[in-house]
């Protein structure tokens with residue numbers, strides 16, 4: 001199976017302010033590795049660069065310096081290399097209301113990635129794969145959901161569609177950028193449990209980006225704490241949360257409600 | 268009926284249970300409703316504005332397409348000059364005895380052709396420089412945007428005057444091309460701004476992550492959002508073209524030997540129609556221009572309301588309804604809503 005590795009990656013944005021150009025270092029010398037079968041949580045305050053890391057991993061942005069390696073090898077620039085990369089690395093976006101195109105049916109959203117990554121499938125095979133994906137994320141009756149448009153689904157159902165779409169190319173690595181933060185508290189755990197189950201079944205390497213320490217601890221093997229673009233602390237989930245060393249992690253820990261109680265609240 | 272894509276309560280015929288771990292009773296969405304609506308895409312609200320606009324446009328287009336087949340030769344000169352409307356000449360005759368109704372039919376055709384050609388060319392140009400530029404980004408966007416801005420400040424009228432002084436026999440096409448070239452830049456800027464906002468939406472990023480090739484992202488994921496805006500910009504281009512052509516023709520700078528509403532007005536003006544009280548000569552083309560322009564504007568307003576639903580509820584009638592819905596204040600001072608200072 002494949003690993004996804006970030007090596008000393010820096011991302012700088014140029015902010016144009018009149019004549020003067022200013023640079024903002026959103027990601028500052030970050031290195032980590034995602035392995036199959038392991039869930040790594042990335043926590044940090046707003047603006048610390050978490051989504052930028054997700055965008056870099058999805059090649060929606062290119063790093064200012066540093067390398068991103070898939071299976072130990074850098075990714076080529078050609079279209080076929082990009083496609084091969086995207087069949088291995090997929091992403092679930094934060095906002096289920098924004099990540100599905102209101103003009104297209106659920107079937108379109110799932111059939112496109114299936115067809116793109118399995119060019120030899122016939123139309124009928126693509127369709128049966130779409131229905132299978134819907135079953136996997138527990139959207140039954142599948143035929144009916146396939147024909148619907150995003151606005152005819154609830155937030156939780158949309159996020160399930162987004163998860164199904166990310167699974168369509170059969171990736172080895174899944175990046176989930178705050179996958180439940182836009183959902184109602186009462187359904188968050190359902191979506192997270194679904195992600196956790198799929199992660200185990202497919203032996204996925206997951207990068208779980210979140211604000212929520214409680215779910216980070218519950219669903220991840222490792223935790224990385226990000227502060228102003230750099231990773232200030234990392235380690236096994238329990239270690240990081242129970243014995244935080246970096247002072248930012250300590251304030252984060254103190255500021256968030258008791259993880260056990262919070263998890264009980266969610267359930 | 269509305270086209271809003273955000274339904275507050277999605278209709279559900281069956282319950283998809285939150286199976287994993289969650290307690291079985293946790294609500295995922297609003298309670299199930301038995302009516303499952305199936306809509307193919309957003310539907311357009313048929314407001315009175317839209318209906319009236321479409322009706323006028325339809326009648327005008329029909330007249331322009333069919334009319335010329337049923338009328339006499341519009342240029343045939345007769346010795347019955349300046350007769351008022353009669354059974355024989357529905358809209359009377361010009362100074363040289365030409366049938367005004369026949370001229371109006373041909374003029375409508377001429378004006379609409381100009382409008383259509385300019386609309387199409389302007390749509391293609393503004394779509395290319397606005398949408399493609401914004402989607403490609405980087406250097407392409409910068410240069411397209413610079414080019415649009417340069418085109419934006421080239422004034423159309425002086426350009427046409429210069430061209431017409433060089434080209435003695437201007438065809439309708441030349442006039443149309445000149446009008447189109449000088450009119451697309453504004454809408455290219457509008458389209459660019461909107462495309463930039465659509466481009467960074469999550470579903471566009473998601474399509475890229477899924478591996479969609481750029482051309483498909485543009486055509487399938489972005490373009491459907493732009494359709495109302497494109498339609499409204501094209502409509503503006505048509506209005507601009509028809510009015511612009513009328514203006515040019517009225518100044519005697521129009522295409523040679525063509526019939527348009529503008530040339531009719533030009534000949535009426537030259538024939539002293541106003542001084543002689545021959546209203547049947549200049550009122551019909553003027554009225555056609557006004558009506559058709561108004562109809563397109565009405566359609567445009569309706570499209571604007573589709574793009575921006577906030578405009579829809581801002582009509583006076585809608586506001587009156589809100590007032591009716593509000594419970595009438597019992598007595599001043601006892602109501603909890605603060606009363607505006609009226610004194």
Ligand SMILES: Nc1ncnc2c1ncn2[C@@H]1O[C@H](COP(=O)(O)OP(=O)(O)OP(=O)(O)O)[C@@H](O)[C@H]1O
Pocket residue numbers: 013014015024026044045046047048049050051052053
């Ligand atoms: N396209 C961009 N251009 C310029 N600056 C950007 C851009 N995208 C992000 N930034 C900046 O980079 C920094 C990191 O942003 P990022 O979106 O990664 O934060 P985040 O950790 O995901 O925050 P949140 O938890 O609120 O989602 C922020 O200061 C942001 O303003």
Ligand SMILES: [Mg+2]
Pocket residue numbers: 050051052177
């Ligand atoms: Mg973010």
